[in-house]
Amino acid sequence: MRIDVLTLFPDTVNAVLHESIIGRAARKGIVEINCVQIRDYTENKQNQVDDYPYGGGYGCVMMAQPLKSCLEHVLAEAGERRRRVIYMSPQGQPYNQETAKRLNRDYDHLVLVCGHYEGVDERFIEACVDEEISLGDFVLTGGEIAAMAVADSVCRLVPGVLADEQCYIGESHWDGLLEYPQYTRPEDWEGRRVPEVLLNGDHARVERWRRKQQLLRTRSKRPDLFERFAPADPEDQKLLAEIEKEAGRRQIAEPVTFRPATEDDLPAILAMVEDARASLKKHGVDQWQGPYPAAEHFRFDMERGECFVVLHGEEIAAFFTLSTREEKSYAAITDGKWTEGMAYCVLHRCAVGKEWRGSGMAEQMLRCVEEQARAFSLRCVRTDTHRKNKAMQRLLRESGYRYRGNIEVLAEPGHDPARQAYEKILKK
Ligand SMILES: C[S@@+](CC[C@H](N)C(=O)[O-])C[C@H]1O[C@@H](n2cnc3c(N)ncnc32)[C@H](O)[C@@H]1O
Secondary structure, rough: OOOEEEEEEHHHHHHHHHHHHHHHHHOOOOOOOEEEHHHHOOOOOOOOOEOEEEOOOOOOOOOHHHHHHHHHHHHHHHOOEEEEEEEEEEEEOOOOOOHHHEEOOOOOOOEEEOOOOOOOOOOHHHOOOOOEEEOOOOOOOOOOHHHHHHHHHHHHHOOOOOOOHHOOOOOOOOOOOOOOOOOOOOEOOOOOOOOOHOOOOOOHHHHHHHHHHHHHHHHHOOOHHHHHHHOOOOHHHHHHHHHHHHHHOHHHHOOOOEEEOHHHHHHHHHHHHHHHHHHHHHHHOOOOOOOOHHHHHHHHHOOOOOOOEEEEEEEEEEEEEEEEEOOHOOOOOOOOOOOOOEEEEEEEEEEEEEOOOOOOHHHHHHHHHHHHHHHHOEEEEHHHEEOOOHHHHHHHEEEEEEEEEEEEEEOOOOOEEEEEEEEEEOOO
């Protein structure tokens, strides 16, 4: 790809386009970028490139002759190629990634003409320009910034400029969506953690999460793009259906905190238990299908300072019981084992208000559990869930818990006692 930028300020353009990735590609000969001084092609003694507009008005207009002479020189030097002469103009078509792809695909010589002052003589545009491109619906003093943007975005699509085509496939605007959020070290920065899914090395899950994030953030940041997005891939269609379903749910918009529960919180806690009971029943999970857990269990937890409510602003959104007492049923673990030699706490009864399901509140609740475990000076959290409770199992795995084996609980006589045991060791 050869790009010639016709400008009155070649040093400015050179300084930018010969730096960094594009500069390196130019030095390797993968792309050729020339900045050509229009003033060198004037035919008057003063090297004047502009003059007053016919009909009066403010400012000056760039004359057609120096522009055309400059262009002819560049075209003669470049020889026969698939070329496009483009005038950078606020009156052109707004530039986007599709145009960058088209320019890279259809041409191997771009001439980018930068106007200045009040613009250029219309007859030059009529006679010599193939296309006008605008950087957006605003007016710049000159076309240089727009030309640099076009040159940069086209060059990075030329094979060999970036390390791999994967570098730009999947980026914002590649297929009509914005890119997923990116994170780098450290894992915890000022209390903000990298999403757990990115730390587990499960590439299929990471890919799914990233695609969903692309859809979600396009939907929230650029509804206009989202509206135009037509999902052809069945996986995208599934994700969109999931997003649609989740959209009816509450969004976390306030700080999520937690505090020890009191007797006054009991009605809210019991209402969440009832909703959870109904949901477990619907999903065929024989857990919480009898009287357990009841008010007496929560009162017992509260007396020991082990029951907590999770708050969204002032409102109760979830609850959990975190006990430091030894759990007898955990001693007889089968098909695996717990981490030995660590004092632990046990996450027992917990639930999220039904309007918060799928909103990230369950993950927030587990974050509160970890905070409280640390407050107890414990780094090992153990818990268990029914083998059919897939939602809880997924939540635990995605939050960094590891399956450790099987146990049998004693709290729900007459119901399936088999439970899967999970454990998380918190970082120091
Ligand atoms: C001050 S502008 C002239 C604007 C012109 N009088 C008009 O109203 O259409 C000077 C030059 O800046 C460049 N320019 C200004 N805004 C631009 C934009 N949004 N996109 C691309 N080039 C732009 C053009 O090359 C233009 O000739």
